[in-house]
Amino acid sequence: MKKLLLFIGAILFSTLFYDKRIGLNLFLFSIITISVLYVNNKDDFKNKRTLLYASLYLMTGLAVFFHDSLVSVIANFVTYFTLIGLLSQHKSSIYINWLNGLYTTIAGLFHRNFTFNEATQEVEPKKNVDYIHLIKIIFIPSIILIIFIGLYQNGNPLFSKIIASIDLSFINVQWLLFAGLGYYLLSNIHKPIEVEPATEIDLKTGNSLSKTNAFSIPKLKQENQLGVILISLLNALILLFLITDITFLITNDDVRASVFSSQVHSGINALIASIVIAIIILLYVFRGDINFYKDNKTLKQLAFTWIILNIVLVLSITAKNGQYIYYYGLTYKRIGVLVYLTLAVTGLITTLVKINKIKNIWYLLRLNTKAAFIVLIISSTINWDYHITNYNFNYAKSMDFNYLIELSNNNTFLLKEQAETKVLGQDSIKRIEDKYNKYVYELRTNSWQELQYDNLKLETK
Incomplete structure (x- = not known):
């Protein structure tokens, strides 16, 4: 059988x-x-x-x-x-x-x-x-x-x-x-x-981590002092950066799109890298016996503060990316930044739990791979091309029409609707018509194995 x-x-x-x-x-x-x-x-x-x-x-x-x-x-x-x-x-x-x-x-x-x-x-x-x-x-x-x-x-x-x-x-x-x-x-x-x-x-x-045979109070005291100095300086630096960054965002309500474009392209990648490095530094500092050193409370408090400030940094990056989307519209790259920031916050929170609960790096790996899996599943259920097109037509201050027309066929019916209701140039309308006619032909020639939901939508039109 x-x-x-x-x-x-x-x-x-x-x-x-x-x-x-x-x-x-x-x-x-x-x-x-x-x-x-x-x-x-x-x-x-x-x-x-x-x-x-x-x-x-x-x-x-x-x-x-x-x-x-x-x-x-x-x-x-x-x-x-x-x-x-x-x-x-x-x-x-x-x-x-x-x-x-x-x-x-x-x-x-x-x-x-x-x-x-x-x-x-x-x-x-x-x-x-x-x-x-x-x-x-x-x-x-x-x-x-x-x-x-x-x-x-x-x-x-x-x-x-x-x-x-x-x-x-x-x-x-x-x-x-x-x-x-x-x-x-x-x-x-x-x-x-x-x-x-x-x-x-x-x-x-x-x-969980466990105390090793090499546990040494004098060595751990030195590691603790180094960690306190390093993370104190990093806290002061990120705090200064956040104050200037938040001040810039608050006092510039209508910043030119070109300014945000420059900041996003030149700054966001560096800031994202800084968050990854921050997590790596914390993992190194709290890699072993320092977790069991009784006088590490100040170091832990500084680490928690740095994690929280990094989360605030993520919110700052999210605000900049949101402004960029507001001016230029949605794209897969800008959505990718938001997805990465979500995973970055997850990584920061799990790092905080790891330090607080004295967990090992495998704990982080297990939790964060699950988080990435969940994000992938949720992302797969969303018709991104449709939502990108809908947002850019109705909410973005400026729109890259060429980008929208080159997306997959998932936005074709919506483009057709927009061509019928919005004022568009003749060239744009023609390109939408060409894409629509080509897609309709493809749907009508689909075998039963190749059927999509759009086949059902086409039958109701």
Whole structure:
């Protein structure tokens, strides 16, 4: 039954994806994948985390159907690897899930059927299968059969006519190879496996720091003094910067767009880098036994102050980016800055918790990779092209029309609506019409595997 399901899945895989664009097929394949995983790992699907990740996997597949964006496709792949990896080991960190999911997808079948013999330094089959005999019983009879068909064709005109009348042109070799790829893929993942060294190390590594044998009061006193001086100076510097920066923002209500443009391009990257460096410095200062030094309260208070001031710095950068968006409109780059700032705040808060609760760097890695995963999933559900276009037409003080027209087809219907309701130049209207007509033709020629939500919208127009 399980083998039959793999064969059916392979046929469906080729039916869905062979010579087709991404659309409804990715969501349908998500259902097939979960079905194969459920049949072979029923007990694992009693786990709440498994159900959660399976639901997220389906959700990203639906996001691709509603708006076929690169972000949603990437999110679908990432949740796929996360779900596969979770089934290999429920207690591992999310980045180990990604590793196990990727390894299973590429080499699961090989891993389950072969092993590396340390003594002979050779790869050996885990099961006693005579592969040479298997090849013989497939290829030798086939070759001999073909030879005899050729001989009999020359000896019997009627037999030759029957053989000649057999039309095998309906067989699509590429389609069959694609089905073979689908079978290999599903065979790999149906029983997920783990990368043993990495998974084992992850499971053994906790989140808390512990005092080392090298604990030395005199050395820690010196480290504490160095940390206090360094972070005090950094606090004074960032405080001075924030005072001047906030004063500039408050006292310049209507700053020219060119000024903000210059500040954003030249300043934001540097400020973002400063936040990353700030986190690295704090991780270095609180890397070991200094966490257990009884006179480190001043150092901790200074570190907490610096983290809070860095969060204020993030808010300042957000305000500048917001002003830039107000003048020039939304773009993916400006949205990317906001996403990064969200992750930066998360990193700063988790660093504060790490110092306060005496956690290790693995704690930060585990929490922040989860945060990045959540941000990716949320981002995949948003039709960014639509919202960028809508904001720029209706709220931005100036608009780069060329940028909007070069976005994906996710904003095509909205552009058409704007062309009908807004005063635009003839050239702009023509470019919108061209994009609209081309997209409508593409939708109307979509096969059922390539269907998108816009196909349904088109039918209602």
